[in-house]
Amino acid sequence: MRLVPDLAVPHRPFQRAAGRRHGALFSAVALTAAWLAIPVLLGQYEVFIAAQVMIYAVATLGLDIVYGRAGQLSLAHASFFGLGAYTAALSGPLGIPLWVQPELVVLLAIAGGIIVAVPTLRLSGLRLALVTLLFGELFDWAIDHSLALTGGSQGMTVAPMTIGPFNSQGTVDAYLLASIIALGATLLTRQLARSQLGRRMLAVRDSELASASLGVPIVHTKITAFILSAVFAGAAGWVYAYVVGFVSPTTFNLFASVYFLVAVILGGAGRITGAWLGSAYIVLVPEVFNLVGYPNLFPVLGGGVLIAIALFLPGGLVEGAALIRAQLGLHRR
């Protein structure tokens, strides 16, 4: 046993910090290069798909906040996504000016988040999942039964957002719009993870009893998590409608909520990179199946992947990558 401290030890934290800084810088440069290369090197359709990955990443980050960080299983997430999408879709017919719409989406999402959060504050497990699922079903029901306004189950087209030469359904413009919102959501989530609120969420997820004994405001933390999650999903849905140009209830039903859950768990709950990997999976893999002529295989794979990841790699792909790095001796010392 070593009783005398190793003189070499104290400088290691500085080495680690420097290593982390270099790693972060390298990642930032690589990501920026990839972001610039996509619209230059790829075709219009691929750029459109990349925009969708970014939009879904924002919504997935939202579910990651409420489920991955605060531990509240929500099966109404696709409904918040739909709330934003239908706000964009209905704004044209209802004559709501463009500059009011982002504020309106945020306000509606906050209201939706509170409406879902308040009755579920005392619940966990099955009860929480069921009540959030009921909210989702109610949203679907409302869309289906407002045929004149929303087109019901047939869906409705959405006119593009136009500001001068900018057209949200133009490929590069859609890519830019999605990039802005994805960057904002990622930075916000990163900041949240470092904040007191983020740590409170983790504490509530790990043990409500212990958190309460340490003075963590459980109710406030849970409601905030639901609101943030709803705002992320609502904003993503709003951009989605303007980029894709069509909305229908099937994009926002229970199965859509399960896909968001697949994205969070596949990537790794509570991790930003995980949310991005998960959203890439739920957007890109269906496209691959479409390309090879088997579009119906994606839901089968989705179910199988959710089971396999939850059973064999509960920390998701990010944890899997860390394990592989550790096995290969590539982990940071």
Next chain:
Amino acid sequence: MPAAALADAAQVTLSGLATGGLYAVLMLGVILVFQVSKNINFAYGQTGMVGVFLSYFLYAVAGIPVVAALLAGLALALLVASLTDRLIIRNIPAREGFDLVVTLGELLLLTSLAQLAFGTNAQSYLKLLTNWTTVRGGVFINANDILCLLLGIAVTLGGHIVLTRTSLGTSLRASAADAAIAKSAGINVLGLRTAVWTVSGLLAWVAASLFAARLSVNAFYMTPIVINVFIAGMIGGLDRYWPPMIAAFTIALYQSWAIYLFGEAAGTPAVFILVILLLSLVPKRYLEERHEARA
């Protein structure tokens, strides 16, 4: 009250109680699984659905005799239920809510596999007495309704008798209360648990078959039904016996009356309003999930 209104009321009540009978059949499976293994299976309804769809395919498409097709469907439902326990539930990591997540994955998997194998169009299943109807006092009495109601009552009473009056029930309750002590007392806890999951598959198949006879069905048809059963379980409490079983009948009756009074579209919001009211009104201690260690 005019005779026509009385007949309508009796009709709505009978229809609601018949649906409640099938909810009770499903509920017994949910309660048994929850009490013995402390898990919730979101794919419970799909377990019965795949059996029904296989039966349909075998007799309607492949031309196999109906009885053989039904037995094959039942065997598939039992296999899926027992494999869910053996391959999935027993391997779930000890993280809160992962049984819900994993069985949501199974729900997605079974639904999409059924769509892939049997198509996405709605199908008409075996009649199972739905075409035997008589009129008594202005009320259309369907033999299938009576069968569902009687089956629900029989299963409810039978479940109670098995759980409280038999050695099997004692073993089940001992395993539910403390698996380690039950094991040390010589009870084959894991075997019993798989048997319970298999029985839940049987109950899911019976209810799915009878629902399929009453509806035009696609791969999603059991999902809203099972959601209603889970809501009844949430209201009654899955660690009890009589409250959730009675809630199963009550919620079906309530929904039936809501649809009768306010139209077909009122079914979903009526259940939603009921749940929100209950959550607002019931005491906090009633909602504490002291027995839901993992669920």
